Amino acid sequence: MKKREFVIGSKVVNDASECFVIAEVGHNHQGSVEMCKEIFKAARTSGASAVKLQKRDNKSLYTASFYDTPYNSENAYGPTYGLHREALEFGEAEFRELKQYAEELGLVFFSTAFDFKSADFLANLDIPCYKLASGDITNIPLLQYVAKIGKPMIISTGASTMEDVQRAHDAIMPINPQLAILQCTASYPCGFGEMDLNVIKSYRDAFLEATIGLSSHDNGIAMAVAAYVLGARVIEKHFTLNRAMKGTDHAFSLEPQGMSKMVRDLSRLRTALGSSEKQMFxxxxxxxxxxxxxxxxxxxxxxxxxxxxxxxxxxxxxxxxxxxxxxxxxxxxxxxxxxxxxxxxxxxxxxxxxxxxxx
Missing domain, CATH: 3.90.1210.10 (Antifreeze-like/N-acetylneuraminic acid synthase C-terminal domain)
Known part of the structure; x- marks a missing residue:
């Protein structure tokens, strides 16, 4: 059996490694490159391993009727859902600037690809890793399209069944064995009773060559530590400068202090797990x-x-x-x-x- 290992740039993630912590910025930058840079800087100071954005080609991603649906939310950045999304979308120049800035900070920079055009967009930027959202767990055509790009892939598994996850795994692995599968519950925020952290063990038993992790939408930091004990080596948490800011994701995101404590505790935990042999010091x-x-x-x-x-x-x-x-x-x-x-x-x-x- 091959070693369970996941390599992103210079980062090697395996059962013996430190946790690979992803600060999911998403659209918490509110469409501002400068704010996004501030979030990146805070993520670096907080000890995150990587920062992640999201990329959508909104016109091809949504049906015309859904794109034009009125969006009256207090968090709206446009009068329709499509225009709301467009206001938060970065183009190539912004992505290149942010990628360079993240690399200068020593952070791994990558993004979720929500559609084929976005996958091509990110391939043109030569990002080191691709994230696929829970909503695409059954989108085998997109999963295989991204797999053929040849970069490590991380997939979230919210709102899915074990059959869905197995299907996705089986579609990707013959093409691209560099796969991380994250336990996830697609609730925002996620109640602790619906996190099902024991699924991490089930994934490790079922997918022997895939790296296992947790994409956590809970309001806290302790579950990441528990996930590491269960075998998760990738932790993704939404990240913001201030949970009170405008936007749907801020409320369940970690602020810098929370991220710092989570990274600290993960580091302490790895040290504290120590040896499996009982000894007297x-x-x-x-x-x-x-x-x-x-x-x-x-x-x-x-x-x-x-x-x-x-x-x-x-x-x-x-x-x-x-x-x-x-x-x-x-x-x-x-x-x-x-x-x-x-x-x-x-x-x-x-x-x-x-x-x-x-x-």
Whole structure:
């Protein structure tokens, strides 16, 4: 079996790696290149690995009637849904400027492609990775079209069934094995009872060569840490400068402080998971001595006394014979008298099994 590994530019993501954290900017930039740059800068300061935009060719993506549907939302940037989307769309010049800026910051820059024309648009920019949204989980023609471009692919799986995900996986992998599959719930925000983080384990069992992750729409940072423990190595969170800003995605996005804490906790977690072998650290030895127990006489005991339960006590500090040896002392005769709280050793008794080793 091939190693489960996903490579984006210089970033290598596998089971042993740090988490690849995507700050999903989407259209939180409100159509402003300068605001988008501020978001990128904040994402870099917060420790994100990558920033992601969205690209739509709105005329080809929507039916004419849907494009022209009146859009009266308080978050609208145009009188119709199509014009609202157009107001938030960046063109080639903006994308190139933002790609260069992200790279200068040391961030991976990529985008979601919502349609064929957008996929071609992004290919022309030579972006290092493609995201496919949950809405395209059944769009096998688009998935395969993007797969043939030959760049790593990340797919979200909100509002889908395991059958949908399996179909998408099977369509992509023969063409492009560089695939990451993200557990996702297409609710905005997502209630904790609908996150189904255990699906991450199901995906790892079902898709042995795909990298697994989480696209999380919850209002918090703890679920990303839980996802990493379950095996997720890609975490995508919507990101904004201020959740109160105009736009539908800001309310469930992380602000810089939240992103910083999430990245911090993911880093701490990877360190804290440590080894699967139980070990005692040097830093614990003082505590073991102070809080551990040793075998002492429970009361004054004369020489010739036959040791029985009740004759021995177990007290701190633990700098003597460990309590588990008590069972080897019972039934043996003392060679010497002992005072209360005096430490008891095998040399104090007449008979000692040749198999015993003093602790």
């Amino acid at each position: 040097d830093s614990e030895k003082a505590a073991r001595g102070k809080m551990g127990k040793k075998i002492v006489a429970a009361r004054p005991l004369p020489a010739g006394h036959l040791l029985q339960e009740g004759d021995l006590a177990f007290k701190s500090p633990g700098d003597g014979l460990a309590p588990y040896y008590a069972f080897e002392l019972y039934g043996k005769v003392l060679k010497t008298s002992l005072q209360e709280d005096e430490e008891v050793y095998f040399e104090h008794v007449e008979a000692r099994s040749s198999e015993l080793v003093a602790g």
